[in-house]
Amino acid sequence: MMKKLLITWLLALGTLWAPLTASATFSDPYGLMGEVAQNTFDRLNREQARIKSDPEYLRTIVREEMLPAVDVRFSAFRVIGNQLNSTTPEQRERFVDAFSDYLVVTYADALAAYNNQTLDIGSGRVAEGERLVTVPVTVKEPNKPDIMVEFKLRQNTRTGEWRVFDMVAEGISLLSAKQTELSGLIRQNGIDAVTRQLQEHTKKPVTPLERPE
Numbered sequence: 001m002m003k004k005l006l007i008t009w010l011l012a013l014g015t016l017w018a019p020l021t022a023s024a025t026f027s028d029p030y031g032l033m034g035e036v037a038q039n040t041f042d043r044l045n046r047e048q049a050r051i052k053s054d055p056e057y058l059r060t061i062v063r064e065e066m067l068p069a070v071d072v073r074f075s076a077f078r079v080i081g082n083q084l085n086s087t088t089p090e091q092r093e094r095f096v097d098a099f100s101d102y103l104v105v106t107y108a109d110a111l112a113a114y115n116n117q118t119l120d121i122g123s124g125r126v127a128e129g130e131r132l133v134t135v136p137v138t139v140k141e142p143n144k145p146d147i148m149v150e151f152k153l154r155q156n157t158r159t160g161e162w163r164v165f166d167m168v169a170e171g172i173s174l175l176s177a178k179q180t181e182l183s184g185l186i187r188q189n190g191i192d193a194v195t196r197q198l199q200e201h202t203k204k205p206v207t208p209l210e211r212p213e
Helices: 002-014 029-046 048-053 057-069 072-086 089-112 174-189 191-201
Strands: 118-121 132-140 147-155 162-169
Touching: 029 048, 029 057, 029 118, 029 132, 029 147, 048 057, 057 089, 072 089, 072 162, 072 174, 089 191, 162 174, 174 191
Parallel strands: none
Antiparallel strands: 118 132, 132 147, 147 162
């Protein structure tokens, strides 16, 4: 069940995030989601020939188009969880870097399964003083049931910009799931061992995820 949900989340994620350009509406999480979705769809469709001949190129697309829109540090620190205070700044930086690379290869696998999915992104307005927003997204694919996903965004209090940090499907948070998985390993084996584990994972070739039926 968890694997199926993870694939669902990543398929949606793989079609959402795009470059951090000056035109992106970072002051409006709803506008941001709409703009980056269109930009990412355009690139996936435009570069399918290159992607098919060189699947590893998807990692480049992820780094250039998706990763800059993810609040990687916030998510990584949440994954470390209660063990955060028992780590050094250097250990945390190495973990953030490894977690970032882990996301790249995982998202690249999701992008490799791209098959003309389309998105219906919910609209709304941010209330004054609100710092956390949930944006509902419906993933549509021909001859398959619609998939409902919620994207969680947070506003950086220093820059005022919004970034995605979590997704929820069927009541399960992807961030919480990864926190449960990795924070336990950090507690048992130490953060350095888990960092090495993530680094080993990033050496695997891009492998398309099987889409859930």
